[in-house]
Amino acid sequence: MENKLKQExxxxxxxxxxxxxSTGKTTLSQQLARxxxxxxxxxxxxxxxxxxxNNTRKxxxxxxxIPIAEGQMRLENELAKKADKVLLCDTDLLxxxxxxxxxxxxxxxxxxxxxxxxxxxxxxxxxxxxTPWEADDLxxxxxQRQEMFDAFEKAxxxxxxxxxxxxxxxxxxxxxxxxxxxxLLQEREDLDSFSDNLVDLxxxxxxxMDSNYID
Numbered sequence: 446m447e448n449k450l451k452q453e454x455x456x457x458x459x460x461x462x463x464x465x466x467s468t469g470k471t472t473l474s475q476q477l478a479r480x481x482x483x484x485x486x487x488x489x490x491x492x493x494x495x496x497x498x499n500n501t502r503k504x505x506x507x508x509x510x511i512p513i514a515e516g517q518m519r520l521e522n523e524l525a526k527k528a529d530k531v532l533l534c535d536t537d538l539l540x541x542x543x544x545x546x547x548x549x550x551x552x553x554x555x556x557x558x559x560x561x562x563x564x565x566x567x568x569x570x571x572x573x574x575x576t577p578w579e580a581d582d583l584x585x586x587x588x589q590r591q592e593m594f595d596a597f598e599k600a601x602x603x604x605x606x607x608x609x610x611x612x613x614x615x616x617x618x619x620x621x622x623x624x625x626x627x628x629l630l631q632e633r634e635d636l637d638s639f640s641d642n643l644v645d646l647x648x649x650x651x652x653x654m655d656s657n658y659i660d
Contacts, residue, residue, distance in 0.1 A: 462474050473619065543597055543600045574591060
């Protein structure tokens, strides 16, 4: 596997927010990071594709997926060194693989496919589509939300991932997620903690993102 797509080892619990667009992943990532006083990994594709749109008025193309995957893993590996026992990931390479399959006729770059299979996480939080659709420059397919959700859940099942389904309002989702993560924390001892080394508290909490933002 290419080094740029390789997940570095870390003695922490890694949790992925997983699901279609506009289903509350970013909001929940921020909530959980605050709850556990840890860092969260933003979705690199948002910045990458927004810059592309701003500069060229072009949306995502197949050729963008490997650079996006590389950027995502770089962020994750950097922030894993700063996490306090738990790292919240707003996405992972399996999610990128799902988009590749759904948008490009089932095609997945072999490098992305391998990394999505090899990289490991402790828990996936699958966010349901019972949240309002919020349009922006990058989102599309509001009429295919169920179809996209089904594709995401199928990917978790096909790859035998540990996941729970989150529905309902923000508090309901947060409470269920915390219960599942707390269970993992009880089962793991001597997890690494780097929170004392974090200087920029705003960055620590994922500042710069609107707390009401829904992804």
